[in-house]
Each structure stands twice: as structure tokens, then as C-alpha cells.
Amino acid sequence: MRNVGPVIRERNEQAAGALIGYLPVGFPTLDESVEAAVALVEHGVDVLELGLPYSDPVMDGPVIQAATQQALANGFRLADGFEAVRRITERTDAPVLIMTYWNPVVQYGVDRFADDLAAAGGAGLITPDLIPDEGGAWIAASERAGLDRVFLAAPTSTDARVRQAVESSRGFVYAVSTMGITGARTDVDSAARALVARLHEAGAEAACVGLGISTAAQVAEVLEYAEGAIVGSALVRALAEGGVAAAGELAAELARGTRIQ
Amino acid sequence: MALRAQTGPYFGDFGGRFVPESLVAALDELSEAYELAKLDPLFQEELAELGRSYTGRPSIITEVPRFAAHAGDARIILKREDLNHTGSHKINNVLGQALLTKRIGKQRIIAETGAGQHGVASATAAALFGLDCTIYMGEVDTERQALNVARMRLLGAEVIPVTAGSRTLKDAINEAMRDWVTNVETTNYLFGTVAGPHPFPEMVRDFQKIIGEEAREQVLALTGALPTAVAACVGGGSNAIGIFHAFLDDTDVALYGFEAGGEGVETSRHAATISKGRPGVLHGARSYLLQDEDGQTIESHSISAGLDYPGVGPEHSWLSAIGRAAYRPITDAAAMDALRLLSRTEGIIPAIESAHALAGALELGRELGPESVILVNLSGRGDKDMETAARYFELLDGGSAE
Numbered sequence: 122m123r124n125v126g127p128v129i130r131e132r133n134e135q136a137a138g139a140l141i142g143y144l145p146v147g148f149p150t151l152d153e154s155v156e157a158a159v160a161l162v163e164h165g166v167d168v169l170e171l172g173l174p175y176s177d178p179v180m181d182g183p184v185i186q187a188a189t190q191q192a193l194a195n196g197f198r199l200a201d202g203f204e205a206v207r208r209i210t211e212r213t214d215a216p217v218l219i220m221t222y223w224n225p226v227v228q229y230g231v232d233r234f235a236d237d238l239a240a241a242g243g244a245g246l247i248t249p250d251l252i253p254d255e256g257g258a259w260i261a262a263s264e265r266a267g268l269d270r271v272f273l274a275a276p277t278s279t280d281a282r283v284r285q286a287v288e289s290s291r292g293f294v295y296a297v298s299t300m301g302i303t304g305a306r307t308d309v310d311s312a313a314r315a316l317v318a319r320l321h322e323a324g325a326e327a328a329c330v331g332l333g334i335s336t337a338a339q340v341a342e343v344l345e346y347a348e349g350a351i352v353g354s355a356l357v358r359a360l361a362e363g364g365v366a367a368a369g370e371l372a373a374e375l376a377r378g379t380r381i382q
Numbered sequence: 383m384a385l386r387a388q389t390g391p392y393f394g395d396f397g398g399r400f401v402p403e404s405l406v407a408a409l410d411e412l413s414e415a416y417e418l419a420k421l422d423p424l425f426q427e428e429l430a431e432l433g434r435s436y437t438g439r440p441s442i443i444t445e446v447p448r449f450a451a452h453a454g455d456a457r458i459i460l461k462r463e464d465l466n467h468t469g470s471h472k473i474n475n476v477l478g479q480a481l482l483t484k485r486i487g488k489q490r491i492i493a494e495t496g497a498g499q500h501g502v503a504s505a506t507a508a509a510l511f512g513l514d515c516t517i518y519m520g521e522v523d524t525e526r527q528a529l530n531v532a533r534m535r536l537l538g539a540e541v542i543p544v545t546a547g548s549r550t551l552k553d554a555i556n557e558a559m560r561d562w563v564t565n566v567e568t569t570n571y572l573f574g575t576v577a578g579p580h581p582f583p584e585m586v587r588d589f590q591k592i593i594g595e596e597a598r599e600q601v602l603a604l605t606g607a608l609p610t611a612v613a614a615c616v617g618g619g620s621n622a623i624g625i626f627h628a629f630l631d632d633t634d635v636a637l638y639g640f641e642a643g644g645e646g647v648e649t650s651r652h653a654a655t656i657s658k659g660r661p662g663v664l665h666g667a668r669s670y671l672l673q674d675e676d677g678q679t680i681e682s683h684s685i686s687a688g689l690d691y692p693g694v695g696p697e698h699s700w701l702s703a704i705g706r707a708a709y710r711p712i713t714d715a716a717a718m719d720a721l722r723l724l725s726r727t728e729g730i731i732p733a734i735e736s737a738h739a740l741a742g743a744l745e746l747g748r749e750l751g752p753e754s755v756i757l758v759n760l761s762g763r764g765d766k767d768m769e770t771a772a773r774y775f776e777l778l779d780g781g782s783a784e
């Protein structure tokens with residue numbers, strides 16, 4: 122298992138920062154989602170964020186919703202998530218985080234989920250609908266299993282909540298760039314810059330910005346002030362429209378944004 | 383501690399706040415505004431005045447002996463929330479939340495709706511207070527409750543049919559939450575039932591508990607005693623908690639929630655969340671829900687759009703867990719029979735949702751016998767359901783209604 126912290130640190134020494142790529146497991150099929158994830162890493166993505174399809178994804182915009190709904194219709198099961206992590210980490214060195222809504226973890230059993238994720242070679246979890254206030258069981262389980270846990274911070278988070286996000290997270294803190302859900306946007310909010318500054322002030326070693334990033338120029342802009350840039354919908358759209366090759370090409374293009382300017 | 387004194391965020395093991403961080407500031411703002419309003423006599427008086435001069439409170443009670451003759455001759459008393467302005471209990475909650483919206487200085491409200499009753503009530507309050515209003519409604523529901531879509535649009539609201547997922551109430555809630563996450567600085571979310579993240583379960587309950595407070599006094603005045611049992615239908619659970627709450631610490635009064643049994647709880651087509659579900663997290667709270675082994679929400683089914691929801695409010699999960707209230711399923715067929723029976727014996731056409739409580743009362747009456755007094759929450763009127771009823775009972779001339 123590889124944790125994300127060291128990789129993000131390394132990329133901030135060698136380059137402008139880390140590129141984090143999101144894809145849902147099981148879209149368009151389990152095999153192709155594994156191939157696409159490997160292709161992202163081969164084309165310059167530093168950390169993978171694999172989404173587990175869920176019936177009620179309140180943080181996701183239309184592109185990711187359509188993909189995960191198709192994965193569910195194709196019969197996605199939670200076990201496929203662990204299998205995807207295993208197959209990807211056998212073929213690449215990039216750390217693999219799982220992005221999941223909270224109920225599937227609760228139903229699987231928080232401790233069992235942590236153990237099986239660690240056994241599959243996963244780095245940890247990003248939990249979009251779990252705030253640290255409700256995260257006691259997961260914080261304990263991830264401590265025990267040595268897993269990363271990525272909580273979110275938003276522009277509207279109070280200073281006390283920003284501090285809580287920093288103290289509760291391990292690996293990095295996910296800075297929500299704008300008030301909204303996933304989906305490519307033409308301009309990444311200036312709110313992100315201010316939020317990342319607050320996260321650093323609260324002691325965050327790594328803050329990565331997500332929501333709305335779709336071009337190399339945006340990646341470069343974000344990496345001026347943050348340790349990582351997270352790209353989701355744009356990669357999913359490329360995969361949906363042009364298959365694994367197109368997703369790889371977009372990854373290569375986005376990775377140009379990580380070069381030291 | 384008195385059961386009535388229970389507040390959020392947790393009801394036993396249930397409730398909480400399982401939401402994106404982006405919503406926490408808005409939920410905190412709402413909680414604080416609500417805590418202040420709760421203690422502010424001006425707010426309470428303004429709300430009570432709206433109840434009196436706009437909603438038509440107190441709603442009356444009606445004893446229904448001809449209907450009760452089919453219920454083992456128990457005495458059956460209806461609490462007439464169907465007579466409220468806009469036709470259901472939903473207005474009680476909406477007026478409270480709309481007043482709160484004004485207090486926190488937001489100009490736009492959003493709401494989800496299943497049957498359309500909460501949407502109509504929200505659109506009504508928006509018109510009354512001059513607020514912008516967007517309603518999310520599953521596409522399946524916009525079709526089966528088309529009349530309410532027209533009502534909302536006539537009242538000036540924008541109605542957005544939701545095409546994601548199962549295209550019913552749960553997906554309308556997802557879409558409303560996405561809107562809220564995006565527009566939280568200008569927008570307040572008027573949640574329609576006692577589910578969702580804190581403070582909604584407690585706040586919506588508090589706005590609905592007037593139903594039981596009035597009914598408790600009214601039944602005492604009519605019969606000289608408290609009822610043997612109180613019955614209500616349960617979708618998310620707001621009308622049920624509304625009528626239960628005043629009786630929570632009256633240990634001799636039995637409380638029954640009737641869930642939508644759809645085509646039968648032995649089939650997969652029902653919405654009997656407490657009867658057949660297990661605890662999990664959905665729409666911001668830990669509560670019972672219908673889900674598969676992996677924690678994916680299972681689509682619910684009910685002939686009644688307002689009960690077609692795979693979750694339930696956390697306070698009901700708690701009342702069930704501690705044994706204070708019992709929850710039972712009622713099939714589509716039993717509900718429709720009860721709807722027709724009340725129409726023919728008493729000249730009152732109930733909402734299909736409320737007909738589940740009536741069918742439950744028929745069951746209870748036969749079990750509890752002629753000495754018993756059963757108070758039933760008639761949560762809404764049936765006008766919105768005439769198309770469904772006409773098709774179900776083949777009431778229209780000229781063949782199939784399709």
C-alpha cells in the first residue's frame with residue numbers, strides 16, 4: 122500500500138504539484154475502468170481517486186451521475202471496488218483512494234471495509250457526505266489500518282471547521298473550489314485560493330482543490346497555491362466519449378499543468 | 383426524561399448530520415435561527431396568527447360512526463388536516479419555515495415534493511411572502527400528480543421534473559440538495575418532512591406538533607378521556623409525528639404508524655421502511671431505510687406518491703426501537719378500499735396517503751373492540767388523487783383512462 126502524503130510531497134518538490142484523477146469503478150465496464158485508471162497513471166496522473174457508484178450521489182453533477190448510474194445498471198457490487206483497487210495497484214505505483222458516500226461503508230462494516238481496502242492495496246477514503254463530527258468510527262478504523270482519510274473543507278466552513286478538517290484528515294484536505302457539485306466549469310472560483318490559504322494557516326501540509334477543473338491551464342493555476350489539483354468530470358466525459366485512449370490523452374494534456382512554470 | 387422533551391440532532395441511535403461540508407454552514411445558520419425563533423414570542427405569535435387567519439386552525443375533529451361500523455364498532459375520530467388551506471398538513475410546516483426564511487434574509491426557497499402537497503404548500507407560502515420558489519419533483523410523480531404541478535405553476539413556482547434514478551421523491555430530494563449546495567448563500571431549503579439532517583427532523587416536528595396538541599384537547603372535550611390509540615400514515619413521517627407528539631408521554635395511548643405496503647411486503651414493491659428496512663444513512667440522517675446488501679437504496683413502490691419513499695424520519699426509528707410506537711404496512715388495495723369506504727359512508731374523500739391510516743384504523747378497531755376510541759390523522763384531501771382513483775375504480779366513462 123502507498124499512502125498519498127509522500128507522493129504529494131514528492132510532486133511538490135519535483136513539479137508544481139500533484140495531479141489527482143477521478144474515475145468511477147465499473148464505467149463503462151469493470152475491465153475498462155481498470156484500464157482507464159492505469160492509462161491515467163501512465164499519462165501523468167499522480168494519485169487516483171476511484172468513485173464507488175451509489176444510488177443517491179448528492180455531490181455529483183450530471184456527467185458523473187450518468188456514468189455511475191450506468192455502472193449500477195450493469196450490476197456494480199462493492200466487491201468490484203476492492204477488485205479494481207487490487208488490479209490497479211498491481212500494475213501501477215500510484216496511490217489509490219476510494220471516493221465513497223457513507224452508507225455503503227456502514228453496511229459493509231466500517232472496520233471490515235478498512236481492512237479489505239488495505240488488503241487490496243488502497244490508500245484510503247475520500248468521504249463526501251461524512252463530516253468529521255460523524256466520523257468517529259472511520260477515524261478509529263483508518264488509524265488502526267494505516268489508511269488515509271480525506272475530509273472536505275468548503276469556502277463557507279468556519280475557521281473552527283477548517284481546523285477540524287485539517288486535524289481530522291490524513292493525506293490531504295479536499296478544498297471544495299466553489300459552492301457546488303462536481304462538473305467542469307470554465308473558471309475555477311477565486312474562493313479556492315482563499316480557502317487553501319486558510320487551510321495552510323490552520324496547519325495543512327497538503328490541500329488539494331477539486332470541483333470544476335478541466336484544463337491544463339486550470340491545473341497550473343491551482344498548483345500556484347495548492348499542493349494538488351483534482352480532475353473528475355472532464356476525465357469521465359473523455360472516457361465516455363472517446364474511450365480509454367481519450368482519457369489517457371486528456372490526462373497527458375492535464376499533466377502539462379503540473380510542470381514548473 | 384419525558385419523551386416529548388427529546389430534541390435533535392440525535393434520537394437514540396438515529397438522526398445526525400451526514401451531509402457534504404458545503405451544507406454545514408447553512409444547517410448551522412438554520413439551527414441558530416430556529417433556536418432563537420423557538421424562544422421568541424413574536425415569532426410564535428406570527429405563526430399562530432397565520433394558522434388562524436390563513437390555514438384555518440384549529441382544524442376540527444369529526445366522529446365517523448358509519449365508517450366505524452366497519453371497524454368492529456370502535457369509536458373513530460378524524461383530525462381534519464384535509465380542511466387546511468392547500469388541502470393537507472404540509473402547510474403547517476411550510477409557514478414556519480417560510481417565516482424563518484424571512485428571518486435569515488434569504489429571497490429564494492427550494493423544496494422537494496412527492497405527492498405535490500408539500501410543493502403546493504411551499505409555492506403558496508412563496509406567493510404569500512413574495513419569495514422566489516423552485517420545486518423539484520420526480521418525473522414519475524409529475525405524471526401521477528399532474529394537477530398539483532399545474533397548481534404550483536399557477537402559484538408562480540418553477541417546477542423541475544427530476545429524471546435521475548427512480549424519478550420519485552428520493553431523487554427529487556437529491557436534486558434539491560444539489561441546488562442547495564450550489565446556491566446556499568441565497569437559498570433556503572424548505573424540507574417537507576421529519577427526515578433529513580439536523581435541524582429538520584426536530585424543526586419540522588415542532589411545526590407539526592400542533593396537530594396532536596389540538597386533537598388531544600378536542601378528544602378530551604368530546605369523550606372525556608384520551609383515545610385508546612392514535613393512527614397516522616407514515617411517508618417521511620411528518621403528519622404522524624405531528625399527531626403522536628402530544629401523546630408521547632401518555633403511556634396508555636397506543637401509537638400506530640401505517641407505512642405503504644404497496645403490492646405486499648412479501649413482494650419487492652412496497653415502501654414499508656420500518657417494517658422491512660434496516661438502519662443506514664440516507665439524505666443526511668441515520669435511520670431505517672430500504673436498501674440492498676451493499677447499502678444501495680432500493681426503489682420503493684406505493685400507489686400513493688406521498689408515501690413512496692425508501693427512508694423515514696429518525697424520530698420514528700427511535701420510537702420504534704424503544705417500543706413506544708408500532709409501525710405496520712397497509713397494501714395499496716387496502717388503502718384504496720378504505721378511501722372508497724370513507725367516501726361512501728361519510729362523504730369525505732381522503733388523500734390516498736391518509737387512506738392508509740384509515741385502513742389501519744379499520745384493522746385496529748377490529749382488534750381493540752367497541753370500547754376503544756381511535757384518533758386518526760386525516761392528513762389530506764383526495765382531490766389531487768382523483769385521476770388515480772378514477773383509473774383504479776374505473777369511474778370514468780369511455781373505457782380506459784390512459
Ligand SMILES: Cc1ncc(COP(=O)(O)O)c(C=O)c1O
Pocket residue numbers: 470471496497498499500574575576615616617618619620621622687688689733735736761762763
Ligand atoms: C396528504 C399527505 N399525507 C401524508 C403525506 C406523507 O408525508 P408525511 O409522512 O411526512 O406526513 C403526504 C406527502 O406528500 C401527503 O400529501
